Amino acid sequence: MTRANRAIVHTEFGDASVLRELTREVTDPGPGEVRVRVAVSGVNPTDWKQRTGATATSDVPAGGAVPNQDGAGVVDAVGPGVRGLAEGDRVWLMLAAYQRPGSGTAQQYTVVPAERAVPLPDGVGFAAGACLGVPALTAHRALTVHDGAPARLAPGALAGVNVLVAGGAGAVGNAAIQLAVWAGASVVATVSGPEKAALARAAGAGRVVRYTDPDAAEQVRDAFPGGADVVVEVAAAHNAELNLAVLRPGGTIAVYANDGRGGPLALDVRRNMVLNARYQFVLLYTVRPEALADGAAAVNDALAGGGLRFGADAGVPLHVYSLPETAAAHAAVESGAVGKVLIEVDPDI
Known part of the structure; x- marks a missing residue:
């Protein structure tokens, strides 16, 4: 039938x-x-x-x-x-x-x-x-592309790593905060206002900065005196100046979106060279199957261990x-x- x-x-x-x-x-x-x-x-x-x-x-x-x-x-x-x-x-x-x-x-x-x-x-x-799916696996990929990064996140895998999450109240941003904290990283998130700041804090961000503040870079640097090791980026062009101001030498900007507010992304070659900056673009559809499998396994471990939650209380x-x-x-x-x-x-x- x-x-x-x-x-x-x-x-x-x-x-x-x-x-x-x-x-x-x-x-x-x-x-x-x-x-x-x-x-x-x-x-x-x-x-x-x-x-x-x-x-x-x-x-x-x-x-x-x-x-x-x-x-x-x-x-x-x-x-x-x-x-x-x-x-x-x-x-x-x-x-x-x-x-x-x-x-x-x-x-x-x-x-x-x-x-x-x-x-x-x-x-x-x-x-x-x-x-899960798109947000969690995108976040996992963005957190595992820097120099010396683990293939699969686990508790302690990002110990000593400073992670800046742009758009910390978004679905990918939330997953990036939660997974980074679960893996032992220090996390700062940027948001547009107080309501989204509350969501980023609920996700576990140690510090939340309004990217509209004139001293946003100074606030991030106050949390990360040596600079950010990884930036999980949703608005690559709009945040380009902030990222260069807070990235440590050899740091990575993992770009999974460009929301259009800043137009096309234009790179200052000299400043990026001085920093030995790495840009890693992330689109889930063309990520290697092995990396997707590692991400899925890590996401399940985080779910089972309470490191990845959903609902208003998790941001x-x-x-x-x-x-x-x-x-x-x-x-x-x-x-x-x-x-x-x-x-x-x-x-x-």
């Missing part, structure tokens, strides 16, 4: 109004794949950017595309050749829709390569699982929508909702 799959689909690029709920047929996993019954889907900026076509590398397929890279649920079927996962396993998903436009998590059932489904630690809920307010409200969820992220936007796909799991 054919089972129905409620899915959110768009057949063209555009604003959130292009998203429609359809009923599709549940498909079986092929070799190396698993089918997951999705409990919660997570929405990230990358999802609405792909929906608009801003970051698309090809046209929307004829059958339409299902949005959202992140989610969590239960393995419903296992394809030939899969090892380490079984029917009934609780998992969180990463890069579900990457090069697979029909496999996004805004649907009841999705089929993904087995390596994109990661066992969810005991005691960790599906909502937390759907908060990540959760905003929950139903599957039919997916367009509203996308619009919320696109308009800059602070915290994490989730879609409750199947509350019966």
Whole structure:
């Protein structure tokens, strides 16, 4: 008997109004794949950017595309050749829709390569699982690209390392703060105002600085007299001057976004040479599989050990929508909702 799959689909690029709920047929996993019954889907900026076509590398397929890279649920079927996962396993998903436009998590059932489904630690809920993926793995990558960095974070792995997190109230910024603190680093975060400062402190930042303050660099240097070893950067152009003012010689600026406030990133070659600065650009889609696996393992260790938490008390307010409200969820992220936007796909799991 054919089972129905409620899915959110768009057949063209555009604003959130292009998203429609359809009923599709549940498909079986092929070799190396698993089918997951999705409990919660997570929405990230990358999802609405792909929906608009801003970051698309090809046209929307004829059958339409299902949005959202992140989610969590239960393995419903296992394809030939899969090892380490079984029917009934609780998992969180990463890069579900990457090069697979029909496999996004805004649907009841999705089929993904087995390596994109990661066992969810005991005691960790599906909502937390759907908060991982893009934010947590991006943060892990940004924290493991400096000179002498460990491949996988663990308690003590960043002992003695000074980390500056730009945009400490954002989803990636929050994950970077939590993971860096869990790994033993000293952390300063920059934010725009008092409400976001409270969120960055809740995440565990030892000091929070308003980047709009005229003496922002002096405040960071007060916390890090020798300079920042690593900058986790969300606004590369806007923060370029601040970063050069606080980076230690040989330090690394890990850039995962450029929010457009400062225009294109222009580098002062001489000043960067004097610092022996390293710029590492981070885009999860093209990170090596081995690094993704290391990140997933570290994220799970942090989850299990209480080093990575979600909710307002951890600096990540959760905003929950139903599957039919997916367009509203996308619009919320696109308009800059602070915290994490989730879609409750199947509350019966």
